[in-house]
Amino acid sequence: MTQIAEPGERAATGFAGTAAERKPRTRKKFNIQSVLGTTPMIATAIGVFVICIIFSIIWSFTNSKLFPNFNFIGLAQYERLWANDRWNISVRNLAVFGVLSIGISMVFGYLLAVFMDQRIKQEDLFRSIFLYPFAMSLVVTGLVWQWMFDPNLGIQSAVRQLGWANFEFAPLVKQETALYGLVLGGLWNGVGVTMAILLAGLRGVDSEIWKAAKVDGIPTWKTYLFIVLPMMKGAVATAFILQMTGIVRVFDIVIAMTQGGPGVSTQMPAVYVIQHITDRVNVGQGMAAATMMLLPVIILIGLQYLLQWNAQRKARKAA
């Protein structure tokens, strides 16, 4: 799992205390300047990514309202959380949004990458066109698509004027379809990145493979799907992780595009947390939700650790 995983692995082995393995490079002579120079890193790592998370978890067990307090009420906030329709719908929405976004983005992104790989003319031009939406913020993305989806003046009405009087395309006004509108906006913003990463992966595959496939008479599309794709697991994993982290924290585009509505049809966990620590002044409840948001990340990291451990064990067996 390429570079994004590599430091995690180092950290993981660091935890496991295998320091002996990685001693040789430079002697770890204590240098006070090095510690001083990295003070901001120490403060951020410990202060924010350890202490702040611990406080979030602690407050999730309290009945904090406007201000945090330490009146512990056990798991009551979590019971309330999972009894809350708004939260349950948020989680379901996130799951649907995530599966659809990642699935379509991977397929569409890989198709674009494959087509870009056909020695086409104007490759740079196409690349800039596919990638430019990513340079814009998700607020901009949300607002533009909200306008395009406008039931009275947007795509729907423009197509109706062309003659299709019954044409319907205004996903954001209906509870059943609003989430798909959100998916489309998100895809427009991010598919280019998936394409760029997968294309880099494609180009990294040994060209000998292509010659061999040609000699064996394997059709091009089969080569792409069954031979090349499995060889670029690193790029696929990178694209996947990048999207995954973006999706768990999805917030901006929801606020700009639908504000969670109509009803609660596009409500998301990240929005739920922010609403509870601001408008709804229920910090305890917000922190319980935030702690739940940490779960998928921990599962993902655990999974990766497991995979690495497995690979190491295999390597050891082979040796």
Added chain:
Amino acid sequence: MTTEAISSGFSTGPTATTGPRGPKPKTVTIGRIGVYAFLILSAVFFLLPLWVMIVTSLKTMPEIREGHLFNWPALLTFDPWLKAWDTACTGRDCNGLKPGFWNSVKITALSVPVSIVIAMINGYALSFWKYKGSELLFGILIFGAFVPFQVVIYPLIIGLSKIGLFATLPGIVVVHTIFGMPILTLLYRNFFASLPIELFKAGRVDGAGFWGIFFRIMLPMSVPITIVAIILQVTGIWNDFLFGTVFAGRENMPMTVQLNNIVTTTTGIREYNVNMAATILTAAVPLVVYFISGKWFVRGIAAGAVKG
């Protein structure tokens, strides 16, 4: 400048369609046509919203109400742009987007150098001056790259207000520095780790210490990676919405937050042309960065994820 960049991105559209009919007639097979058809259709999908944004922002409201979303304006007007910049209302304030623009300039101009300098030192120390626990700290930092912001936001609000930085300009700069640190540190650490260790050893032989080697050897060598870091940070910080909403306070509200407020203001008639002009104005800075930096931008994305 901004419109130029946008329109140049646009005017190149038609040349793409002439691509397959170009000089090499031999290669025009059904397969080739299919390839280009797919790419061009995709390009249309990606360009359509930009087109709609531009034409809407140049139309008058009566024309917009006719509903021809994709048509070039019959009556060209630049008033929406002026209004978006100067007089559009958010609640009771009617100063347009310009305060937001200048706030974003301030936030970006301060956050980018601060976050990059810190990350550069981090990466350097992590590559050449490891100390007991430095790898663990780095591991925590990388973990932080995956943590949803919502998990740490509230304690951070409390912490920052305890030291009087909540809802201030330095406060939002600190927040951007914190959340930019994981990916930037990773970027610099990978870069410095790829440099030959002899460079470092030569510096040691010459008697240079931590800072000596940093300033005289490493800093000058890290110009290319710093360009990538700048692109990454300028676009990232300019486009931020969540931290701006939570940490910047009313005085320093960045452009994205103000844009959202202008567009979602429900009082009065919705002026779609002004909204779209405001949207383009907000997107202009990162778009210009994108079109100027070109391949560096791609490298920036890739560098964060894959080793460049």
